[in-house]
Amino acid sequence: MTIKGKACIVGAYEHPTRHAPGTSVAQLHAEVARGALEDAGLDIKDIDGYFCAGDAPGLGALTMVDYLGLKVRHVDSTDTGGSAYLIHVSHAAQAIAAGKCDIALVTLAGRPRSEGSSGAVPRNFGGNLPESPFEAPYGLVTLNGYGMAAMRHMHLYGTTSEQLAWVKVAASHHAQHNPHAMLRKVLSVDDVLSSPMVSDPLHRMDCCVVTDGGGAVIVTRPEIARSLERSGVDILGAGEAVRGQQGGDFDITTTAAAISGPRAFAEAGVRPEDIDYASIYDSFTITVILQLEDLGFCTKGEGGRFVAEGGLISGVGKLPFNTDGGGLCNNHPANRGGMTKIIEAVRQLRGEAHPAVQVPNCRLAVVQGTGGNIGARHGSATLILSRREST
DSSP states (O other): OOOTTTOEEEEEEEOOOSOOTTSOHHHHHHHHHHHHHHHHTOOGGGOOEEEOOTTSSTTTHHHHHHHHTOOOSEEEOOOBTBTHHHHHHHHHHHHHHTTSOSEEEEEEEEOHHHHTOOTTSOOOOOSOOTTHHHHGGGTOOHHHHHHHHHHHHHHHHOOOHHHHHHHHHHHHHHHTTOTTOSOOSOOOHHHHHHSOEEETTEEGGGBOOOBOEEEEEEEEOHHHHHHSSSOOEEEEEEEEEEEOOGGGOOOTTOOTHHHHHHHHHHHHTOOGGGOSEEEEOOSBHHHHHHHHHHHTSSOTTOHHHHHTTTTTSTTTSSSOBOTTOIIIIIOOBTTOOHHHHHHHHHHHHHTOSOTTTOOTTOOEEEEEEEEEOTTSOEEEEEEEEEEOSOO
């Protein structure tokens, strides 16, 4: 089922907090839901579809529907880590197109900063995972999984630590204009390279921030979007994929964006060179470079050179990215950053990003999310969004 022209994003809200030790995860979900509803000009009673992932407390959608006081006829709690929220937007559009709901709410919230969660310790996903006996003895954690991918990319393609650093530098140039960003200092390549090594070749500044917070979006039918005062954003295409080790047939320098990206571009009927703005999942600097290659913005192995010398900085480079500062500098709640990528793309397409980083006449955006560990198994989702020309 194609979703092109079948649904719009009409509300988006990012929680301003980056540290919420006295607030429950459920309350953060409620606060971002309220913010998105106010942004759209809708009421909680209008919602008839609800979407959340593993960051939601208790039994996910079952718990949150009751907590929020929703009366819905469709729920979805698909969890693919940081890519889940992009998948939820796609699934919401599909559900709307199929007549399962009319106005869908998607929420994310978490407290990893307050709870002391980081990528340096094993993450417990529960249950007896089939890979655990083979991977656990070697101490695979998020940091060294991405470090392995970075080292392999350097070995194969000559990528340098300086090129990786340019991704963080670009994010910092944007974060300086975001009053809520956790890191607002403009960084240099030397700043990144002089930060402590945490998982060779990744330095501390190659890593995303760890914050509390959350965000929400509302997806609805185009005819409902036209009745609202706020400008909507059209969903043109979507793709999703899961990639694992496949019994050893595994290239650690290729992400599932190589699968989800072409699917989204094909459904939207556009090409990478048509994109005005890119929201790219940035758990680490290497994550951005790999996804840029796999989405088709440059050939495999050329990502380092693509980002070098400011290629991602708004007003300077050829592909402005993560103009809120991204996960590298702004916000990375619930150990998942996909939701904030959607929200900043909505801002850009509405013309509501900070004036210093707003892309002129921004009409077309790609949103890319990755969840899990590219050193083992992960999910990917891609959205193509466009500015709605008339309300």
